[in-house]
Amino acid sequence: MGWLDTAAGYRVRLGDDGKLLCRNGKGKQLASVPASLKDDPVVVQLRQLTEWLARHEAECRSTVDTWMVRSLPVPTAVLAEVWRDAAWSAALRDLVVTADDGTGAETGFLRDADPERGIGVVTLDGDTRRLRPDVVTVPHPVLLEDLDELREFGAELGVEQRIQQLFRQTFLKPANLPAGTSSVNEFSGGKFEQLNHVLSRCRTLGHPVRGGCAVAPVFEAGRSVEARFWVGMEYPEAETYTGALNWTLADGTPVPLADVGPVAWSEGMRMASAVHAGRVVEEAVVSL
Numbered sequence: 001m002g003w004l005d006t007a008a009g010y011r012v013r014l015g016d017d018g019k020l021l022c023r024n025g026k027g028k029q030l031a032s033v034p035a036s037l038k039d040d041p042v043v044v045q046l047r048q049l050t051e052w053l054a055r056h057e058a059e060c061r062s063t064v065d066t067w068m069v070r071s072l073p074v075p076t077a078v079l080a081e082v083w084r085d086a087a088w089s090a091a092l093r094d095l096v097v098t099a100d101d102g103t104g105a106e107t108g109f110l111r112d113a114d115p116e117r118g119i120g121v122v123t124l125d126g127d128t129r130r131l132r133p134d135v136v137t138v139p140h141p142v143l144l145e146d147l148d149e150l151r152e153f154g155a156e157l158g159v160e161q162r163i164q165q166l167f168r169q170t171f172l173k174p175a176n177l178p179a180g181t182s183s184v185n186e187f188s189g190g191k192f193e194q195l196n197h198v199l200s201r202c203r204t205l206g207h208p209v210r211g212g213c214a215v216a217p218v219f220e221a222g223r224s225v226e227a228r229f230w231v232g233m234e235y236p237e238a239e240t241y242t243g244a245l246n247w248t249l250a251d252g253t254p255v256p257l258a259d260v261g262p263v264a265w266s267e268g269m270r271m272a273s274a275v276h277a278g279r280v281v282e283e284a285v286v287s288l
Helices: 041-070 076-082 086-092 147-157 194-205 262-276
Strands: 011-014 020-023 073-075 096-100 104-114 118-123 128-131 135-136 213-220 223-230 243-247
Touching: 020 041, 041 073, 041 086, 041 262, 073 076, 073 262, 076 086, 076 104, 076 118, 076 243, 086 104, 096 118, 096 128, 104 147, 194 262, 213 262, 223 262, 243 262
Parallel strands: none
Antiparallel strands: 011 020, 073 135, 096 104, 096 135, 104 118, 118 128, 213 223, 223 243
């Protein structure tokens, strides 16, 4: 972005990091924007642009995160179109993707998407390949068979994902669950001095709270499933304890643990673990 003229001979522009920069009439860059320019129309417009860019980046990350959590197939044409946008490419770059252009499924780190050349991925063998599939899948990490190898190779490559995928905390569903069980109680009994405290933690973690439960919605195997973790619904200032974790369909129908899919299981356990970690931990008294 070039420098724009404002009042009193100052010039302003946005830096590469989105920060507002200012020069005086002599061309010297100032440490901050003078207070007198606070209401200058050009400065106001640039600050509004900064706010819009921040919202746009957040929306891009949120959309890509949804693709990953749902392991959705994304048309390659869509990736090639949005890749031109720096916010989109930053959210997508280095994600582990799976694609098949007719020569066999390939999994690797996404490095490029072009309308003519297709997508570019770095495979576990260290090869850079060009693929022209119709769709690309951004799999949830719990579905990646080579997750440990991908994590190790990603660390060697210096991969920095904007979306938590490769190093996302995952939980594998036990192979043998007790018959008839409908809830997990591993994270029950977590004490919070006030309901407000656990509600604040849920907001920070990005989990809505409905009907006294923190909720993690997942779309898996063609249906919407909600992981629901009890956090309480008393007065905001009242003490509360966490309860059971269970899964339901969108209409509230309970889902037996045996029928919970691997992604819904992992995301529900991840949510409950993160919320439970903020509980009050009583210090042990050591007697001498």
